[in-house]
Amino acid sequence: MRNTITRFYLSVLFIFGVITIGYSQTEPALSWTQYRGQNRAGASAEKLTEKDWVNSKPEMLWKKNIGSGFSELIISEGVIYTMFSEKIDSLSGFEYLAAFDEKTGNEIWRAQVDSIYIEIDGWGDGPRSTPTIDAEYIYSFSGLGKFSARTKKDGKLIWEHDFVKEYGSTRPRWGYACSPILIENKVIMEIGGTDGKTFMAFDKSNGNIVWNNGVGPAGYNSPLMMSVEGQNQFIFVNGKDISSYNLQGDTLWTYQLPFAIPIAMPVLIGSNKLFFSQITSGFVIIQVESNKATEVLRGGEMKNDFMTCVYHDGYIYGYHIAALRCISAETGEVKWSKRGFGKGSLILVDGKLIILSDKGKLAIAKASPDAYQELGTVQSIEGSITWTAPSFTDGKVYVRNQTEMACIKLN
Amino acid sequence: MAMAANAQNVDDIISKHIQAHGGAEKWNAIKTMEINGRFTAFSEENEWYAIKTSSGAYYSDLQIGQYKVKEAFNGTSGWTIDPWHEFTFPRLLNKVEDNVFHQKAEFFSPFYKYKEKEMKVEYVDEENIDGVDTYVLKLIKSNGLIETWYLNKTTYLEVKSISDWVDFGMRVSAESYFDDFREVDGLIIPFFTERMFGQRDRILIIENIKLNASVDESIFEMPKSNEMQKLAFLAGNWNVKVEIPGRNNTWRVADQTTSNAQFIATNNLQQNISVSEYYVQSMIINYSFYKDRNKYRLTIYNGFSSSTDLYEGAFIDGVFTADNTSVKYIDAESNAALLQLSIYNITSDAFMMEIKSSDDKGVTWKPSYKLSYSKK
Numbered sequence: 133m134r135n136t137i138t139r140f141y142l143s144v145l146f147i148f149g150v151i152t153i154g155y156s157q158t159e160p161a162l163s164w165t166q167y168r169g170q171n172r173a174g175a176s177a178e179k180l181t182e183k184d185w186v187n188s189k190p191e192m193l194w195k196k197n198i199g200s201g202f203s204e205l206i207i208s209e210g211v212i213y214t215m216f217s218e219k220i221d222s223l224s225g226f227e228y229l230a231a232f233d234e235k236t237g238n239e240i241w242r243a244q245v246d247s248i249y250i251e252i253d254g255w256g257d258g259p260r261s262t263p264t265i266d267a268e269y270i271y272s273f274s275g276l277g278k279f280s281a282r283t284k285k286d287g288k289l290i291w292e293h294d295f296v297k298e299y300g301s302t303r304p305r306w307g308y309a310c311s312p313i314l315i316e317n318k319v320i321m322e323i324g325g326t327d328g329k330t331f332m333a334f335d336k337s338n339g340n341i342v343w344n345n346g347v348g349p350a351g352y353n354s355p356l357m358m359s360v361e362g363q364n365q366f367i368f369v370n371g372k373d374i375s376s377y378n379l380q381g382d383t384l385w386t387y388q389l390p391f392a393i394p395i396a397m398p399v400l401i402g403s404n405k406l407f408f409s410q411i412t413s414g415f416v417i418i419q420v421e422s423n424k425a426t427e428v429l430r431g432g433e434m435k436n437d438f439m440t441c442v443y444h445d446g447y448i449y450g451y452h453i454a455a456l457r458c459i460s461a462e463t464g465e466v467k468w469s470k471r472g473f474g475k476g477s478l479i480l481v482d483g484k485l486i487i488l489s490d491k492g493k494l495a496i497a498k499a500s501p502d503a504y505q506e507l508g509t510v511q512s513i514e515g516s517i518t519w520t521a522p523s524f525t526d527g528k529v530y531v532r533n534q535t536e537m538a539c540i541k542l543n
Numbered sequence: 544m545a546m547a548a549n550a551q552n553v554d555d556i557i558s559k560h561i562q563a564h565g566g567a568e569k570w571n572a573i574k575t576m577e578i579n580g581r582f583t584a585f586s587e588e589n590e591w592y593a594i595k596t597s598s599g600a601y602y603s604d605l606q607i608g609q610y611k612v613k614e615a616f617n618g619t620s621g622w623t624i625d626p627w628h629e630f631t632f633p634r635l636l637n638k639v640e641d642n643v644f645h646q647k648a649e650f651f652s653p654f655y656k657y658k659e660k661e662m663k664v665e666y667v668d669e670e671n672i673d674g675v676d677t678y679v680l681k682l683i684k685s686n687g688l689i690e691t692w693y694l695n696k697t698t699y700l701e702v703k704s705i706s707d708w709v710d711f712g713m714r715v716s717a718e719s720y721f722d723d724f725r726e727v728d729g730l731i732i733p734f735f736t737e738r739m740f741g742q743r744d745r746i747l748i749i750e751n752i753k754l755n756a757s758v759d760e761s762i763f764e765m766p767k768s769n770e771m772q773k774l775a776f777l778a779g780n781w782n783v784k785v786e787i788p789g790r791n792n793t794w795r796v797a798d799q800t801t802s803n804a805q806f807i808a809t810n811n812l813q814q815n816i817s818v819s820e821y822y823v824q825s826m827i828i829n830y831s832f833y834k835d836r837n838k839y840r841l842t843i844y845n846g847f848s849s850s851t852d853l854y855e856g857a858f859i860d861g862v863f864t865a866d867n868t869s870v871k872y873i874d875a876e877s878n879a880a881l882l883q884l885s886i887y888n889i890t891s892d893a894f895m896m897e898i899k900s901s902d903d904k905g906v907t908w909k910p911s912y913k914l915s916y917s918k919k
Contacts, residue, residue, distance in 0.1 A: 253608050474744055491588070516586050
């Protein structure tokens with residue numbers, strides 16, 4: 133009944149043009165305001181002027197030191213927001229949310245958000261999640277499970293939830309990693325709590341619970357928004373289970389993956405297909421019709437570890453273990469493989485791949501199934517464990533790893 | 544006819560492959576290869592040191608994250624100390640790992656002297672690997688395991704191989720890629736190897752190779768754990784004066800005997816001693832270290848009572864002390880006599896051992912024996 137009412141309500145909104153661009157979040161022009169950018173596609177709609185980047189290297193505008201963390205750099209209205217950590221000694225330290233001047237990389241403010249999450253094997257301490265911003269607030273999630281809203285202006289705390297203490301969540305082995313997503317007046321998260329609190333929506337203005345649903349512990353994935361047949365829905369990955377919820381938190385459909393705990397985000401193909409990939413098993417593509425998910429393709433040609441693919445014109449580009457690959461989204465056929473980027477990352481800008489190696493080498497290549505066609509490279513940041521994907525806005529690429537962040541001009 | 548053509552093709556391809564690497568004659572003169580380079584694991588690059596020998600031995604010393612990993616193979620068996628896998632002590636390699644270390648020990652590819660190694664090779668096909676046309680060869684090893692090798696059709700150097708590898712002790716398939724071939728004293732060696740297995744990506748980059756460097760063969764021997772090295776002073780043949788408590792807090796000599804102690808396994812030292820005091824008390828003491836409790840564990844077999852008891856102990860301020868008070872039996876109270884063994888005044892040719900007993904569950908201890916060891 134609730135579904136029916138919701139569908140009716142949404143239909144009315146649709147007819148009257150309130151929702152004019154499907155599920156797209158409204159983002160200011162020239163911005164990258166959340167994990168993987170607009171619609172979490174790992175892509176920018178901006179134009180990227182093709183240049184001779186081979187003979188004329190992309191220009192490094194600035195480079196700064198930054199503490200350990202995996203949060204992407206999000207950019208809006210001349211300010212960069214991200215998270216990082218600083219150790220006091222080998223066993224303690226703090227995680228911070230901070231704002232930086234986009235033109236210089238200089239720190240504007242920082243807010244201490246939690247104690248530091250220390251990765252015992254040494255593969256990078258600190259936050260894993262990427263903050264999300266709206267007009268007024270910034271929503272961040274620490275590696276130890278504190279979720280908060282703060283003002284963009286100065287980082288002042290508005291509200292906060294501790295997922296462990298309040299909802300009985302158990303921290304995953306590699307730390308909490310979910311990146312919040314905003315829709316209407318809600319901010320949505322995977323909590324991994326008990327009593328149906330695996331996924332929750334909070335009122336973004338005051339942190340009050342709007343709805344909760346699902347069963348399962350916290351993993352490493354983040355929710356995706358999509359719209360199928362006019363139905364806006366969140367896609368959550370938890371263990372082997374895929375769940376789709378409408379904006380009111382009602383279950384629309386579920387699906388069980390042939391593998392468990394994918395870390396890479398689902399990738400939207402067209403309007404109603406979703407690509408999931410996992411490191412040991414490969415990938416599966418499902419199609420959603422009439423609130424039912426059906427497998428349409430499965431293969432071992434793309435095994436994503438923690439880095440998510442991008443989709444462009446019928447092809448999927450991403451990291452098969454540690455080889456950059458292009459595969460057909462129709463057949464799974466491998467069109468080309470290119471090693472040399474390790475377990476790097478990539479985004480898509482104007483039909484070009486912006487590739488960042490796990491050792492900080494930035495490359496620009498055509499997103500074409502014909503062959504890997506490199507247009508230029510530059511060593512952007514030094515140091516290892518560069519596992520954070522680039523961000524792109526206003527013709528500039530923003531990158532970070534465990535020790536450095538930098539801004540490189542492409543346009 | 545086709546088989547013969549393929550067999551001819553295989554011999555020809557392998558001959559050109561060996562020649563491309565500098566030729567068998569030059570490689571026959573190589574006894575050892577000492578490598579300094581970089582090793583990348585989990586996207587983090589660190590130092591890597593390795594030794595290979597013509598007898599198939601391999602040693603390497605590398606860093607994974609914050610952990611120092613050592614591994615060695617003598618051509619037949621090997622060991623590793625791998626804190627990243629939570630093995631802070633040396634452990635033997637399993638059979639899957641033995642196969643991996645045979646591969647690691649190859650100077651370049653297994654085709655060098657492959658017939659002597661009782662391997663067989665079959666021609667499979669041609670294939671393009673990342674834009675390079677290759678001959679595909681199937682290598683059947685003497686143990687039946689199969690590897691697939693892709694040799695550049697133009698240069699005859701290896702481009703890729705598929706072989707069994709290991710992750711957490713379990714067999715996985717690996718794809719290895721070879722690149723950056725450089726000449727070292729007339730030998731052509733890949734200075735870049737990237738290997739993907741399971742979810743792992745490992746990169747080996749050679750920075751420097753020293754050929755025929757002298758190698759201390761002991762580097763391939765499985766080392767004792769740090770903890771057992773502290774007990775190494777016990778090894779040897781000893782004269783032992785045995786004393787028992789006399790009147791007025793004095794000691795009186797009860798026996799003069801001998802003792803022998805030696806490592807019966809890498810991390811197990813066994814001591815034999817026989818004491819005659821009224822009756823013969825022959826004892827076999829096995830010393831080992833139990834990592835999970837971070838304690839030494841001793842089994843003491845007493846020939847007089849025909850029983851074995853378990854002791855647990857530690858070094859504190861240069862004194863080794865162990866007792867059997869920690870052992871609890873789930874079904875009954877232990878009737879074993881509570882004893883404490885301590886070793887002190889340790890020098891290179893002497894040490895003292897004292898055995899005490901307790902009537903109050905280890906709260907207090909009374910002297911029973913004092914044994915003065917001096918090296919024979």
